[in-house]
Amino acid sequence: MLREEFRTHSSYSGKSRFMSFPIFVFVMVFASGLTLDTMLVTIPLERFATFAHLGAFLYGLSVGAFGIMGREYLDRRYGRNNYLIAMPYLLPLSFRTTFLGIYLRDVVFYIVLMLVPATLGLVAAAPLMGFSLVSIGLLFVAMVLTFLVGMSLSFLASVVYIRNTRAFVAMTAAVAVLFLAHGAFGVPALEALMPGLGFQMSVRPFGHDTVAAYYYALGCVGISAVMTVLAYALVQVRISVQSKEHVDMLPSYYRRIRMSEGLGRTLMAKELLDLRRSGVVAKMFFAFVLPLLFLSFTTWYVNYGLAIPVGFNAVFYAAMVGFVAVMMYNWLNNVDLAEYYSLLPVTVPQLVRIRIAVFLILTVGISAFFVVAISILNGETELLWLALIVMFVTSLYMVVLTAYLTGLKTNSFLFDTSVLMKFTVLSFLPDLCLTILSFSLLAAWTYAVIGIALVLGSMAVTTRILYKGIETKWARTSFEA
């Protein structure tokens, strides 16, 4: 299974490029390790550890969401390829066993892909910075524990979602309430929500409470095991094909789209109908809205929970919305296989452009609603006009950047180090500029607005260049997986 997962990833961008992803992580962490002393002047090590654990928790959440798709997961993800993991069709293996196999495989694969090279990056920096190797080892253990809890929670939640949407909403709400309660009242402690952090704070360099560390570690393993067993028991086994009657809707979709007659209108109608029939819209909605809620919670937590006075305002949120929305483009590329397009006079750039348009149709409304709501809640309606412009330009910029760099295979190409580096630089720079400028709005309104206008102008020009570049970059690419 591990070999298949590795070959699947490396088949998209080449073995050496995929292998360079952990090297990229290693280098980034090594570089961060070298600058840690400087950063510790303003932010205490405990805060760094907290954010690192939040990152590991989120990483686990994103890895464990495969249960959401049940049998569809196997069909869609593996398409026409036969993988050992799809053996329930051919061998006396139950779906439950298969899903447990996926869980165990992903635990190993994604720890090796990210956490191991990150740890090695710190180890490499240790002789230069005087880090304790024992502390680094304990950090690795703590991060793995947090990752496991996040992954198990996500695995369970996604399985519950398939069983019963209300139960899923209740479960998600309960987790959100726990984190909100921590932010508002400090209860429950963050160590109780993420026992891996508790373990971290009990061992070097933060503490020396071996007994507490032991209990926190045991708690992590226990919680992860319970959630995994529950998910294992609840996995929806849908071996029988549930054939459903459908009314022919494509012609009516085609008629309703207000575009000139032609290929674009046809592709758009099909994409929208695919979204409706596949049921992906609801999942995409969660994939978009949950990070927005998490973002709101994090900023609120920083302001009120950690009492760090940072000037988050509607313009900051608007920029973030644009950056978060890009995940939706990835979802659009995973709705269906696109191989049949290779039989028709259609090119990859034509489909990419339609997906950018579909992305905008899906996200602009939700993003605008979020920005308006944040403006009203923060009492910053005077910033709304600027926030909406920022939101729209960043959304467009990010989706065009992603489409340019990854074409129709976003998920795969973002594991290609050269693509990831370009993506990181081109998204991080404007994001950083907009964040800093948004914080300056109250202090120096005119200069901040001029600065934001310049950044947005640069982004708009880049967007146009990249949008045009999609044609030359992807024109000769095959639709095949």
Next chain:
Amino acid sequence: MAVIEGRDIVKVYGSMKALDRVSLTVEAGDFYGFFGPNGAGKTTLIRILTGQLMPTSGTASVLGVDVVKEPMKAKELIGIVPEVESPPTYLTAYEYLYFVGKVRKVDRLEDRIGRWLDFFDLEEKKGTICKDMSKGMRQKLMLASAFLHDPKLLFLDEPFINLDPIYQRTLRDYLEEFVAKGGTVFMASHILEISERLCNKLSIVNLGRVVAQGQIDELLKDGENLERLFLRSVGIKASGGDAPRRTSSS
């Protein structure tokens, strides 16, 4: 008049040479068979000739269009049935044909869709989306979508696979009529009995190289059928019994 021209086509995947200087000419009105063992390079050549894949070197044209330089123009003119039936997951048969018709700008679309749904008996499962169809139904749909715009040239990769004997017969009759009216078919198939009845010319490839090429009746030796010709060409000795043996020369 040549409708397909391939010259010295080479395709290399990594360290493997899938096609090694393959050349062929197909005239208008030919029913051209392209045969070879598994992995010989048949699907690769079809994908190159239909503009789905770029060759490593060599030239290819269909209906006078250079498929390397203008693959989209070539695709507008031809009909393609791929080796693996893979229609879009969430469309019904009608919707897929409607989609293909709109992409190809087919006139009198409703009439044509009706004709092919009826021809392949797809009306029966009208409300079923492709992911819930049987393999046979999906294969019929892929065939219908390739025929929808009345192309003069068809590329068929294992067209009879998954079809029941009734529709194998129906398709065979249709293809014979299509060629009789001046159409051209380029077909890869492992079903040699049907192919022998349909094809007038062939190429046999083995390990990426053409090992036999020409008029079928000229290539067949006394009393030989296509199966024997195929086995002889790829270096398998038919012992007269059921189990063919690879000859030492291979």
